[in-house]
Every structure is written in structure tokens, then in C-alpha cells.
Amino acid sequence: MRVFAGLATLVAAVALVGCGGDDSNKGSLTVYSGREEELVQPLIDQFEEKTGIQVDVRYGNSADLAATIAEEGDNSPADVFFSQDPGSLGAVADKLVELPQETLDRVAERFRDSGNRWTGTSGRTRVLAYNTEALTEEQVPDSVFDLTDAAWKGKIGIAPTNASFQAFVTAMRLSAGDEKTRQWLVDLKQNDPKIYEKNTPIVEAVAAGEIDLGLVNHYYLSLVKAEQPDAPVANHFLAAGDPGALVSVAGAGVLASTGNRAQAEQFVAFLLSDEGQRYYTESAEEAEYPLVDGIPARSGLPPLETLKGPDVDLSTFGAELESTLEMLRETGYLS
Amino acid sequence: MSRGAGGNRPPLPLVLAATVIVGLLLLPLAYLVLRVASGGGRSLELLFERQTLDLVLRTILLVVGVVATTILVAVPLAWLVVRTDLPGRRAWATAAALPLVIPSYVAALCLLGFFGEKGLLQQALGVERLPDPTGYWGALAALTLSTYPYVFLLTQAALRDLDPGQEEAARSLGASRGRVLFRITLPSVRPAISLGGLLVALYTLSDFGVVSLMRYDALTRAIYLQYRSLFDRTPAAVLGLVLVALTAVALALEARVRSRGRLYRTSPGAGRVAKPIPLGRWRILALVWCSAVVGMFLLLPALVLGYWLERAIVSDRAIELPWREAISSLSASGLAAAFAVVSALPVAVLALRYPSRRSRVLERLSFAGNALPGIVIALSLVFFAARYASPVYQTLALLVFAYVVRFFPQALSGVESSLIRVNPRVEEAARGLGRGAFATLVTVTAPLARSGILAGAALVFLSAMKELPATLLLRPIGFETLATEIWKLTEVGAYSRAAVPALVLIGVSTPVLYLVSADRRPGRGGVD
Numbered sequence: 001m002r003v004f005a006g007l008a009t010l011v012a013a014v015a016l017v018g019c020g021g022d023d024s025n026k027g028s029l030t031v032y033s034g035r036e037e038e039l040v041q042p043l044i045d046q047f048e049e050k051t052g053i054q055v056d057v058r059y060g061n062s063a064d065l066a067a068t069i070a071e072e073g074d075n076s077p078a079d080v081f082f083s084q085d086p087g088s089l090g091a092v093a094d095k096l097v098e099l100p101q102e103t104l105d106r107v108a109e110r111f112r113d114s115g116n117r118w119t120g121t122s123g124r125t126r127v128l129a130y131n132t133e134a135l136t137e138e139q140v141p142d143s144v145f146d147l148t149d150a151a152w153k154g155k156i157g158i159a160p161t162n163a164s165f166q167a168f169v170t171a172m173r174l175s176a177g178d179e180k181t182r183q184w185l186v187d188l189k190q191n192d193p194k195i196y197e198k199n200t201p202i203v204e205a206v207a208a209g210e211i212d213l214g215l216v217n218h219y220y221l222s223l224v225k226a227e228q229p230d231a232p233v234a235n236h237f238l239a240a241g242d243p244g245a246l247v248s249v250a251g252a253g254v255l256a257s258t259g260n261r262a263q264a265e266q267f268v269a270f271l272l273s274d275e276g277q278r279y280y281t282e283s284a285e286e287a288e289y290p291l292v293d294g295i296p297a298r299s300g301l302p303p304l305e306t307l308k309g310p311d312v313d314l315s316t317f318g319a320e321l322e323s324t325l326e327m328l329r330e331t332g333y334l335s
Numbered sequence: 336m337s338r339g340a341g342g343n344r345p346p347l348p349l350v351l352a353a354t355v356i357v358g359l360l361l362l363p364l365a366y367l368v369l370r371v372a373s374g375g376g377r378s379l380e381l382l383f384e385r386q387t388l389d390l391v392l393r394t395i396l397l398v399v400g401v402v403a404t405t406i407l408v409a410v411p412l413a414w415l416v417v418r419t420d421l422p423g424r425r426a427w428a429t430a431a432a433l434p435l436v437i438p439s440y441v442a443a444l445c446l447l448g449f450f451g452e453k454g455l456l457q458q459a460l461g462v463e464r465l466p467d468p469t470g471y472w473g474a475l476a477a478l479t480l481s482t483y484p485y486v487f488l489l490t491q492a493a494l495r496d497l498d499p500g501q502e503e504a505a506r507s508l509g510a511s512r513g514r515v516l517f518r519i520t521l522p523s524v525r526p527a528i529s530l531g532g533l534l535v536a537l538y539t540l541s542d543f544g545v546v547s548l549m550r551y552d553a554l555t556r557a558i559y560l561q562y563r564s565l566f567d568r569t570p571a572a573v574l575g576l577v578l579v580a581l582t583a584v585a586l587a588l589e590a591r592v593r594s595r596g597r598l599y600r601t602s603p604g605a606g607r608v609a610k611p612i613p614l615g616r617w618r619i620l621a622l623v624w625c626s627a628v629v630g631m632f633l634l635l636p637a638l639v640l641g642y643w644l645e646r647a648i649v650s651d652r653a654i655e656l657p658w659r660e661a662i663s664s665l666s667a668s669g670l671a672a673a674f675a676v677v678s679a680l681p682v683a684v685l686a687l688r689y690p691s692r693r694s695r696v697l698e699r700l701s702f703a704g705n706a707l708p709g710i711v712i713a714l715s716l717v718f719f720a721a722r723y724a725s726p727v728y729q730t731l732a733l734l735v736f737a738y739v740v741r742f743f744p745q746a747l748s749g750v751e752s753s754l755i756r757v758n759p760r761v762e763e764a765a766r767g768l769g770r771g772a773f774a775t776l777v778t779v780t781a782p783l784a785r786s787g788i789l790a791g792a793a794l795v796f797l798s799a800m801k802e803l804p805a806t807l808l809l810r811p812i813g814f815e816t817l818a819t820e821i822w823k824l825t826e827v828g829a830y831s832r833a834a835v836p837a838l839v840l841i842g843v844s845t846p847v848l849y850l851v852s853a854d855r856r857p858g859r860g861g862v863d
Contacts, residue, residue, distance in 0.1 A: 030812065038827045056812040058729075059823065063563040064710065068808055070568070071714050072721040077729060077812075161560065195550065223827075285827075325564045329386065334552075334560060 028054035029263050030077050032069065034062025034084040035250055039286055043279050047270045053263055062088035063163070069095060069255070079258040080267050082121075084250050085163045087170075089118040090318020096253040100265055106272040107291045111249050113315040120249030120314070121271040122280050123289035125307050126168050127235040128244070129206045129214040129221060140213065140236040144172075144244030147213070148187035155212040156193040157202040160333040164199065164217050164248070170317050170324045172243035175310035178327070185331040195333075200224065207231035215244070218301070219286040226285070240308035247309040248317075249291065345689035346772045352681040357697050360740055363704040364579060366715030367572045374569030381573050391577060394540065394553045397474060398585070401539045402532045404479045408628055409486035410528060414520070415621050417494040420611040422618070427625050428491065432851070434632045435484035436844035438801035438818065440544030441837050443477035444825065445636040447548065448643070455642060473549035480632045481545075482538050485794075486531030488851055492752070492790075493527035494520075499609035512612065526593045530748055533589040537744065540578055540585070540706035543804065554578050555708040562710060575711045582706035586699055643834035657820050657836045661843055664816040667731060667806075668799035671738035672792040675746035678739060679791060683750040684776060688759060698747070705744045709804030712741055716809060734809045738799040745798060749791020753784040793850035800844050817843075 033040060037059045044055050058065070058078070066088040069076050081096070083089045089096070096117040104116055111120035130140045141147060147156055159165050172181045194211055196202045202214035203224045209232070221235050238245040252271055254264040270276050277290035280298070287298040289307075297304055328334050381387060409431075415421045416428040434442070449455050450468035468476075497520065505515045521528075543555045554574055561571035614621055686698040704712060716737050720728040727733045739746075757780060765775045781788065803818045810816065815823075817840040824833035 036827050037823055038829070058812050060807045061563075064808060067562050067568065067714060068717050071718040075721040075725050075728070161563075163563070197547065197550065322564050322567060325560070 028056055029079050029260055029267060031055055031057045031080045031082055031267065032065045032078040033057050033059050033082040034065050034088060035082055039284060040082070042283065043271070043276060046275065046279070047267060050270070050275075051266065053266070055267070063091075066091045074257050076255055076257050078255050079260045079264040080252055080254055081118075082250075082252045082271075083118075085167060085317070086113075086118075086120070086249060086251060086314040087163065087167060087317040087321050089113070089251050089253055090315055091321075093117050093253070093315070093318065095256055097256045097258075097261070099254065099268060103265065103269045103272060108293075110247075111291050111314065112251070113253075114313055115315065118251050118253030118315075119268065119272065120251040120291050121268075121276075123247055123249050123291050123304060124164075124217045124219055125237065125289070125309065126164070126244050126246045126248075127216060127218045127221075127237055129203050129216050129233055130236055131206050131209055131212050132232040132234050134209060134212045137234070137236055142239040143242045144215070144238065145184060145242075147215075148184060148191060150191070152191055152213065154192045154194070156188075156191065157196055157205055157211045157214040158188075158193045159196045159198055159202060159216075160328055162198060165215065166321060166324050166328070167248050167317055168215070168243065168246050169328065170320045171246040171248075171310050171312050173324060173327070174312045174316070174320065175241075175243050178323075182327055182331065185327065185333065189332060203233060207233040219288055222287040222298075223285065237302060237307070241310055243310045245307065245309045246312070247289075247304075247307050248314065250288070345685055345694070349681055349685055349689075349772065353685045353694075353697055356678045356682060357701045359736075360701050360704055360743055362719055363707055363712045363715040363740065366718055367575045367579070367707075367711070370568055370572035371576060374567070374572070381570050382577070387574070387577065390552065390554050390557050390574070391581070393551070394555075394578075394581065397471065397478070397546075397551065397553055398536050398539045398581075400471070400475050401478045401482065402535050404475060405483040405486045405535045406528060406532060408479065409483045409531070410490055410521075411624065412628060413487050413490035413494055414516075415625065417491055418520070418609060418612055419614050419621070421614060421621050421625070427629070430629045430633055431487055431625070432484050432848055433845065434480055434636070435488075435797055435851075436800075436841045436848060437481055437636055438544070438803075438821070438837075438840070439477060439481035439538075439542055440548060440803070441640075441821065442480045442636060443473070443545045443548040444830070445639040446473060446477050446480070448639040448830070449635055455639060469549045469551075471551055474545050474551040474553075477545045477549060478539050478542060480636070482535040483632070485534040485538070486528060488790075489527040489531040489534075489748075489752070490524055493524040497523055497609065502609065527752075529589050529592040530752070532592075533585060534745065534748065536585045536589075537582065537702070537705045540581055541708050541741075543708050543710070554581075558708055559710060562714075568714075571711070575707055578706050578708075579703055582702060585706070586702055590699075640834045640838055643831045644838065647831035647834055655835075657815075657817060657839055660815045660817050660820045660836060661839055663814055664800050664818065664840070665843060667734055667738065667810075667814075667816065668796045670731070670735045671742070671799040672746075672796035674735060675739045675743055675795040676750060676788050676792045679743065679746040679750045680776065680781065680788075683747055683754050684780065687751060687754050688762075701747060702744050704740055705742075709741065709802065709806075710808075712737055713805040713808040716740075716805075729809065729811055731811055731814070734806065734811070734814075737805045737809050738795070738802060741802065741805065742795045742798045745794040746791040749787045749789075749794055750784065751787070753787020753790075754780070757783045789850045793847050796847055797844055797851075800840060 031044070037057070041057070044057060047053070048055055062084040065081065066083070069078060069081060069092045076095070081089065081092065090113070093113065093115065098116045099119060104112060104119055107119050111123060112118065128140055130137070169181065169185070172184065194205070196205070199216045199220045200223060202216050203220045205211050206214045207224055207228065218235050221233065224231055224233065252268050254261060254268060258264050272292055274292070274295060277292045277295040280288045280290045281296060287301065289297050289301070289304045291304070325334065412431050416424045416431070421427065447454065447468060502515050502519050505519050510518070541555065543559055546553045546556045547559070554577060558571045558574045561574065562568065682698055682701055685694045716733060720733050761783065762775050762779055765779045766772070770778065801818060803822055806816055806819055807822065810819070817836045820836040821833050821840070824830070824836070
């Protein structure tokens with residue numbers, strides 16, 4: 001029995017330690033963040049310091065958190081949903097309230113919900129990462145439609161299970177039509193692209209010369225360069241209007257079920273304040289684009305105004321995702 | 336199995352307790368049924384799509400492969416360390432059980448870090464390209480690595496408990512050693528092997544980390560992709576129910592295999608220890624086998640983690656030991672272990688002491704949710720708790736409950752394995768002398784079955800330490816465990832820094848392994 005007594009004491013002690021500090025969060029703001037802790041916690045710390053409002057953050061995958069918000073019904077403890085992609089925000093848009101006009105006005109219309117329920121907070125563009133030893137920039141295609149050329153057989157890296165690749169396919173469907181997109185997917189498949197789970201390994205593979213080109217977001221380059229400054233890899237920005245030049249956003253919205261609406265709106269407003277936006281220019285590990293006019297992009301990046309992706313409405317991405325996944329499944333990218 | 340306490344009807348409180356517990360375990364299943372029902376006809380269409388069939392076949396292929404490989408690896412190893420004069424038996428036994436503390440996603444990362452592109456092997460050989468380690472074989476290797484200890488530990492315990500009388504009788508009647516091994520020894524431990532195989536099968540069915548990292552398209556990966564498609568949660572629920580159906584098949588198969596096993600004992604009570612079988616010239620081969628298994632499944636992950644750790648040390652970032660996360664992990668897992676065995680007791684007592692069709696069904700039902708991936712269990716508890724039990728939502732209590740739901744069968748297998756060996760006559764004597772049913776359970780049965788109870792608790796503890804998907808969605812805000820810390824760092828590709836929490840996780844789990852594998856035969860010390 002001594003073992004049991006010991007075990008019971010241990011469990012009791014451990015329970016005390018474990019439960020301590022759980023309940024001290026009353027009256028603070030709760031944020032569900034699909035953005036990584038490493039990336040946004042410093043920004044949230046700045047908000048806490050500035051306003052004195054304590055922010056509790058639940059970090060997770062954006063889509064998982066969207067599913068969680070959906071399952072929570074009207075009882076979500078979350079006040080703000082801070083998402084990695086517009087799709088997850090769109091999926092729970094019916095659970096979000098309209099944002100104040102002055103917050104919305106900070107950001108160009110193409111970077112926010114047409115129903116005003118969420119706004120983009122930072123931007124990113126799709127690029128072709130290329131190996132600078134294998135190719136000169138002139139040799140890199142200006143359109144993703146050229147990637148089906150037999151010259152690129154086995155030399156392209158993609159991450160079809162990754163949300164950013166799927167958003168790009170959605171953009172292609174919306175701008176070039178389903179038929180052309182399906183054909184492109186079929187033709188690309190003939191070209192034996194190498195499949196990766198995430199973007200970073202693609203850029204690393206390009207840097208290592210295992211593949212020549214990678215379809216990725218622009219900021220993975222700076223992450224890889226931070227680890228290996230001399231890596232022979234660079235970004236090529238695609239032609240204006242090409243679906244491969246999609247400019248997408250991470251964004252935030254306030255939940256309708258919040259009991260803290262004023263503070264929640266204050267948080268979103270902070271993300272779009274000059275201070276909150278300069279974070280992306282100055283200190284964020286990922287060199288994303290600030291979205292507010294007058295805050296310059298990090299040096300070395302082409303200005304945001306020069307990036308002209310396809311003409312698509314980001315707020316439809318959530319609703320379109322299912323058809324995109326269906327197409328990816330039918331063309332054999334997801335299995 | 337005997338009819339137990341006189342074959343009479345079970346006491347009502349016991350039936351009630353067991354029913355309530357199993358009812359709670361079925362919450363995820365209820366959630367799936369609810370989701371599918373609200374999806375209407377679309378759900379059935381999906382069920383008969385070709386792709387669903389492909390997923391099922393690929394999943395079955397993986398489960399069969401992993402179960403077969405774990406048995407091939409673990410059973411010879413268990414026999415060698417228990418029954419032969421293999422040099423260094425105790426050390427081999429400890430080393431062979433150790434991979435149980437390595438989370439399967441860490442195992443997969445390590446295999447990729449070694450055999451993968453730009454991995455250690457490629458660097459060491461200095462070659463351009465190695466065969467792709469992902470896909471079926473990669474998933475098979477990573478899952479074998481992290482699950483074979485289930486078969487090993489259960490077989491090892493069964494071999495230790497074996498009465499040597501039968502084997503001696505067979506030998507004295509002229510049977511060769513090989514004949515004794517295949518006709519007496521192995522059939523006698525078949526129930527243990529089959530139960531271990533079942534745990535492996537359930538683990539493989541529910542695992543997401545490995546199939547995702549190895550890019551093998553199994554049902555769980557499809558379920559995750561469906562959830563990521565955001566709008567319609569019905570398809571994921573349909574696939575979840577397919578997993579439950581596969582679990583039912585696995586349970587039925589296991590019951591068949593197990594019932595053909597034989598559990599003879601010539602003498603009840605304290606067993607004798609069998610004389611070790613001399614290996615002779617086979618000794619070298621046995622040592623090569625043990626080295627290969629331990630090298631592949633223990634040293635290789637250690638090497639890769641060590642390499643990453645070294646990179647973390649030379650990089651300029653300061654290394655912080657994740658103590659707070661370690662305490663969180665320990666507390667949640669410790670509570671889960673305690674609650675799991677406490678709730679397993681009534682179910683096990685009912686099934687073993689009052690065997691009937693109903694009690695057997697109840698026992699088997701408790702396995703229903705075990706093959707479901709963590710995300711399904713997590714979302715089902717989000718659904719029920721946020722709507723109907725908001726005070727416990729996102730508290731430690733709900734997280735612990737999720738662990739109990741996920742790992743209940745491990746507690747049950749531990750409790751049942753030792754309850755089988757407690758003579759019901761002892762309990763009857765206590766009852767005859769005036770103890771009540773509950774008092775008998777607490778003061779007589781539980782202490783006698785303590786080794787199994789501790790082993791079950793330790794298995795749950797180790798699994799909960801490694802759990803990730805349910806932890807991410809259900810933990811109290813700010814409650815970071817070692818597993819979420821590893822996730823956080825690997826998510827941004829910081830493998831070198833992720834090695835620190837991974838090693839701490841392995842470090843604090845290892846002592847608990849002793850509870851599972853300790854030799855508790857009379858005169859062998861062990862936990863007492």
C-alpha cells in the first residue's frame with residue numbers, strides 16, 4: 001500500500017502545482033493565434049506593455065483553431081482570432097463582428113474581408129525560389145504556367161498540403177478558371193514535381209541544389225538565409241496578374257461572442273498601428289510586408305504597391321477551399 | 336477463465352460505475368455520429384468513393400505491417416532476455432524497452448534526420464543522393480520503433496510468469512528444445528503477444544505525426560486534411576467512423592487469437608523460475624540481433640538528437656531547460672495515469688469477475704475511441720464541453736479527461752493482466768468474513784493486483800507525456816507541455832532547439848518505464 005500512498009501524494013502535489021495560476025486571468029483578452037508563437041509573441045508583448053491589458057494566447061494551427069471556434073458554438077472563450085491565412089478567417093466569418101471603419105481604413109480593400117469582418121495584418125507574396133548557381137534570374141519563368149515545360153521535369157518543389165499552396169491554387173481557379181487550373185495541375189504532375197510538407201524544406205532543397213525551383217512564399221528566403229547566409233538561393237517575383245504572384249495576408253477578426261469587444265478591437269487596431277506594422281519591417285524573423293500605407297517594406301524587398309497578383313477576393317478563399325482541395329485530390333496531389 | 340465470485344449477479348454500484356465510465360469514453364463516437372447524421376446523404380456517398388477504399392486499404396497495409404514487424408522484433412528479444420543465458424540480459428531488457436519514451440513523431444524526425452536528404456548518413460557517406468526514406472517503409476520503421484516495446488513488455492512479463500513445469504515435462508518426454516519453444520512456450524504467451532499487437536494496431540490506426548512526416552496517405556492523414564478544409568466537418572467524421580469500424584475488426588481478430596491461446600498452470604501461487612536455456616554457439620547471433628535492434632531503435636534516435644543538441648549548443652542562442660513545461664507535462668500525465676487506472680478497475684472487475692455477454696460488450700466498447708486520432712477526440716470534447724460543461728472547458732480537468740479517453744485501453748490491459756492472476760477465492764474469503772464489495776476491491780483486490788495497476792498507470796503516463804493534438808486544443812491557456820514545446824519549435828524548423836525539450840521528455844519519462852518493466856517475481860526485488 002505504501003506505493004499507493006506515495007502515488008496519491010505525488011498526484012495531489014502535482015495537481016496543486018498544475019492548477020496553480022490557472023484562474024488568475026479574469027478580465028483579460030483571449031487570442032486564438034494560428035500564427036506561430038516565435039513569430040508574434042514579441043508583438044503581443046508590445047501590446048501588453050503599451051496598454052496594460054493582459055493577453056492570453058492559445059497557439060495552434062489556424063485551421064484547427066477555426067474548427068475549434070466552430071465547435072465551440074456561442075461559448076467560445078476567444079475574443080480575437082489571429083490567423084495565418086484568409087481561408088481560416090473566412091471559415092468562421094459568420095462568428096465575427098464587423099470591425100470599426102477607422103481600423104478598416106488603415107488597409108487597402110484588396111487585403112481585407114468584403115464584409116468587413118476581418119482585416120489583413122501583414123502580407124506575403126508567392127514567389128519562385130531558385131538556385132542561383134543553376135540558373136540566372138532571366139532563365140526563371142515569369143509565369144507559373146511555364147512550369148509545365150518539360151525543361152523543368154523533376155526540378156520543381158511544391159507543398160500541396162500546405163495552406164499557402166492551396167491558396168495559390170484557389171487564386172488560379174478564380175482568375176484563370178477551373179478548367180485551365182485542372183489542366184495545369186495535370187500537366188505539372190507529368191513534370192514530376194518533388195513534394196514537401198512545408199515551405200522551409202523547399203527553400204533548403206533549392207539552396208542545396210536538389211531542385212532548381214520552389215513554389216513558396218517570399219519570406220522563407222530570409223529564414224533560410226538567417227541560418228545559411230551564403231546559400232545560393234534567391235526569390236523571383238512573377239509577372240503582374242499571374243496567379244503565381246498572389247499577394248495574401250495573415251489577418252485578425254473579433255468574435256461576436258466576446259464579452260470584451262472594446263479591448264478586442266483595441267488589439268486589432270494595435271496590429272494595424274504604425275508601431276504594430278513597423279514590427280514586420282524591423283524585427284520580425286519572417287520579413288512579411290506591412291500593409292499600412294507609409295510603412296516601408298524591409299530593405300531588399302520590392303515595394304508592396306509594385307506587387308500585382310491576380311485580381312481575386314481574399315474573403316472568398318475560405319468558401320473556395322473545399323473545391324480547391326477536391327481538385328487537388330482528383331488530380332492526385334493529396335494522395 | 337473461472338466463473339469468478341460464484342457466478343452471481345454483479346453489485347449494482349459496480350455496474351453503474353462501469354457503465355458511466357464507458358459512457359463517457361464513448362463521447363467522441365457520439366460526436367462523430369452526430370456530425371455524420373447532420374451531413375445527410377452526402378456522407379454515405381463519400382463512404383463508397385474509390386479514394387476512401389484506397390485509404391482503408393493503405394491503412395490496413397500499414398497496420399498489418401507494423402503489427403507483424405513489432406512481433407518479429409519484440410518476441411525473440413523478450414525470449415532471449417527472459418529465458419536464455421544471453422550475456423547482459425538485464426541491460427538488454429532495459430535498453431529494449433527504452434524506445435517507449437520516444438514520441439513517434441520524434442522517432443520519425445530522427446529517422447528522417449539520419450536517412451533523409453542532407454541527413455547524417457548522407458553527410459557521413461558524402462554521396463549525392465540516397466533512396467527516399469519516406470513513404471510506406473519510413474512510416475513502418477518509425478511506428479515499429481515507437482510501438483514494439485508494447486509487445487516486448489507484455490511478452491516479457493508473460494514469459495516470466497510462465498510455469499516451467501510443462502516445458503520440463505515435455506523435455507523429459509524427449510521433446511527437442513525447438514519443439515518445446517514452438518509447441519509449449521510460444522502458445523502459452525500468445526495472449527500477451529496478441530494484446531501487445533492490439534495496442535500496436537490501435538496506436539498505428541490513430542497516429543498522425545508519423546504518416547504526416549513520412550507522407551504516407553493513411554486514414555488519419557486524410558482526416559486531418561479534411562479538417563483543414565475548414566467548412567464541412569462531415570467528411571472527416573465519416574472517415575473517423577471508418578476508423579472505428581477498423582478498430583472493431585482489430586478487436587474481433589484479437590479476441591479470436593487470444594482465445595486460442597492456452598494459459599495452463601500446473602501449480603497456483605508462487606511460481607518457480609525457469610532454468611535459463613544455454614545459447615551455446617547461437618550466442619553470437621543472439622547478440623548481433625540484440626545490438627541491431629537496440630542500435631536501430633535507441634542509438635540512432637539518440638545520435639540524431641545528440642547531433643541537434645550539439646548544434647543548439649554551438650549556435651549563439653542560450654539553452655534554457657524547459658522546467659515549467661516539464662512540470663506541466665508531469666502533472667497532467669500523472670493525473671491522467673491515476674484517473675485512468677481508477678476508472679479501469681470497475682470495468683476490469685466487471686469483465687473478469689462477472690463475465691457475461693453484457694460485461695464483455697461493455698469492456699470492448701471502452702476501446703471504441705482508442706483508434707481515433709487526437710484531433711477527433713479533442714474536437715468532440717470541445718463540442719461537448721464548450722456547450723454543456725463550460726466551467727471545465729480549457730481546464731486541466733478536461734485535458735486529463737481527454738488523456739483518459741485516449742489511453743484507457745492501456746490502463747485496462749495493465750489492470751486486467753494482473754487481475755486474471757488474483758485468485759477470486761481470496762476475494763470470496765474477504766466477503767465471507769464480512770467485508771463489503773467496495774471494501775474488498777480497495778483492500779484486497781487492488782493491493783494484490785498492484786503490479787499490473789502500476790504498469791497500466793505507467794503506460795498511460797508515458798503516452799500522455801507524448802500526446803500532442805488533443806493537448807494543443809484542450810490545454811488551459813499558457814499551459815505548455817514538453818510536447819507542445821517540441822511542436823512549437825519544429826513548426827518553425829528549429830530542430831536543434833527542439834532537441835532540448837525532446838531529451839528532457841525522454842529523461843523524465845525513463846524512470847517511469849521501470850514501473851512497467853520491473854521484475855516482480857518473488858525474490859526478485861521489484862516495486863514493493
